[in-house]
Amino acid sequence: MLDKDEFRSALGQFATGVTVITTLDDEGQPHSMTANAFSSICLDPPTVMVCVAHGTHTHGYLEKTNRFGVNILKQDQQDLGAYFAKKPEDRTGGVDFHYSEAEGRIPILDGSMVFFGCEVLGSHVYGDHTIYIGLVKEMRRNESGAPLMFYNSRWYNPSAD
Numbered sequence: 001m002l003d004k005d006e007f008r009s010a011l012g013q014f015a016t017g018v019t020v021i022t023t024l025d026d027e028g029q030p031h032s033m034t035a036n037a038f039s040s041i042c043l044d045p046p047t048v049m050v051c052v053a054h055g056t057h058t059h060g061y062l063e064k065t066n067r068f069g070v071n072i073l074k075q076d077q078q079d080l081g082a083y084f085a086k087k088p089e090d091r092t093g094g095v096d097f098h099y100s101e102a103e104g105r106i107p108i109l110d111g112s113m114v115f116f117g118c119e120v121l122g123s124h125v126y127g128d129h130t131i132y133i134g135l136v137k138e139m140r141r142n143e144s145g146a147p148l149m150f151y152n153s154r155w156y157n158p159s160a161d
């Protein structure tokens with residue numbers, strides 16, 4: 001049996017980019033959650049996946065809307081990555097962001113490096129997470145600047161180390 005803390009720590013050695021998953025809440029308002037359990041699947045059909053914990057609001061909203069956006073963050077959006085990792089009731093103060101709207105009313109987090117607008121093609125429940133497979137219906141790119149990264153349970157800037 002693996003030690004849970006050791007396992008978490010070993011997984012943290014996998015450096016990732018950081019996304020914000022956008023969807024609509026029960027009132028039809030934009031809702032966002034920071035996520036790094038994101039991956040591409042196929043080029044044809046264009047598919048991606050994201051792994052969402054059952055304890056999140058995003059999980060409940062995704063189950064209803066069947067649509068989500070993936071917003072790949074830039075390094076200068078670290079404050080947004082931290083903000084959308086908090087519980088909604090703790091998201092207070094001083095963070096400036098705006099949404100635009102993609103096809104299917106999926107919220108776009110303005111200023112992100114890349115946006116993928118996805119329709120849920122399928123999902124797989126495992127333990128306390130659901131893996132959502134998204135068919136990418138729309139893509140927007142704005143790639144000036146460096147990507148935000150996460151490594152060893154921290155924000156990571158390779159050029160600063």
Ligand SMILES: Cc1cc2nc3c(=O)[nH]c(=O)nc-3n(C[C@H](O)[C@H](O)[C@H](O)COP(=O)(O)O)c2cc1C
Nearest residue numbers: 033034035036037051052053056057058085086087
């Ligand atoms: C760098 C980072 C990556 C995260 N990745 C995920 C993830 O892939 N899936 C997930 O369910 N939660 C992830 N989280 C935690 C959620 O962002 C957090 O639980 C958030 O409060 C959920 O928001 P919601 O309840 O409003 O949906 C991550 C947090 C951080 C800081």
